[in-house]
Amino acid sequence: MAVAGQRRRRKEERPGEIVEAAFEEFARAGFAATKLDDVAARAGITKGTIYLYFPSKEDLFLATVREMNRPSQENLAALTAAPQGSAMAILRTHFAFVYAQMVEDRRAREILRMLMAEVSRFPDLADRWRAEVIGPAVENLRRVVRYGIERGEFRPSAAEEFPHLLFAPVIMACTWRLMFGDDHALDGAAYLEGHLDLMERGLAQGEG
Amino acid sequence: MAVAGQRRRRKEERPGEIVEAAFEEFARAGFAATKLDDVAARAGITKGTIYLYFPSKEDLFLATVREMNRPSQENLAALTAAPQGSAMAILRTHFAFVYAQMVEDRRAREILRMLMAEVSRFPDLADRWRAEVIGPAVENLRRVVRYGIERGEFRPSAAEEFPHLLFAPVIMACTWRLMFGDDHALDGAAYLEGHLDLMERGLAQGEG
């Protein structure tokens, strides 16, 4: 067995390790300012090795974003199940999960930052992200709203056309934390509760 | 009088022209990827001239962000006047203005993008922005919510602690447009109307 710190042949693990290191560096410095030497150092290899697995810096960036998106894509499937019970209860569960995923988890936030920063360099990346991740998420949310309306639980509202309005506080919290850091983050539990409360009142059938 | 296209001495106008050109380039390419030669070309001068007015690329970036923030800062003052009439009416006017300012105006959106992309490089920039621009805006919104509660128009809600929740759809629309382009922008008027409608229902005193 090879000694740690020495050269080892690891064809299988390398790409994942490189992407992992690349994510940290891209998130820290942005695409242009990231040095492949630093990525390599973080992965415990040298720059040359990166080029055995990725043809260019741009390709490495693309691979990184795709890889980091995978968990949320996979989790989305579970949420698309046929709704039952109170629509509001579904929304509660849904948003509790989404908060944990997008606001609390640093990686998801950093992906948002990276995409926003680099869309002009990779226009098709944003398109794919919308088509594969965001679009379905919006559609899923819309389905729950419709379900609530059919059930007589919700009134008809703009939330049916723009489920984005319901999702907005998540993006707000995400952006806030990205910009002002963990120290100034909005209090997670209270904020989520407030979000759900306002949403419930906003959507509810009421006052006759 | 000097002929157009020839060298001219313009000590007064230069800084503004350079900042203007820098904004376009920074917005297009981000901080690291922006070339000062391009900025100079856009401003109709050469790189050397930039260094007569700004000591470094970083200083130019800072000056650019500050300059672009100025209009929204100045407009904010006008909105902080003593509230009167329906609180909801104030919110309507307020958000109509904010939409025009932040969602429709490309420059404000690009500022958001630039700040998000580069905050890690300029931590004090984010701090100042929060202290000077965002903080007062949140406070202003909170004042209107309190006014509405005192008036018996609004119920007590999380919007008092987190006015962010009311502002969130603006950030959402802003972010959406930044990422997916003008072609996929959310329909401005209908979206704003939906935002206001949900907000009104969410905040309103009602159902006894």
Added chain:
DNA sequence: CCTTATTGACTGCCTGGTCAGTTATTAGTA
């Protein structure tokens, strides 16, 4: 000993920043 994953020194290009020189402008003089 053969294969191949990995290295690390090397290249060429790019770009932030410099500075000696150039030219428009203004002030001074007649």
Added chain:
DNA sequence: TACTAATAACTGACCAGGCAGTCAATAAGG
């Protein structure tokens, strides 16, 4: 008004350093 001198805004050629990408040499594994 015409000419000259002094000033300083502006230029552009020029470094110096950094970094993406290359490749011949090396060493681990079978």
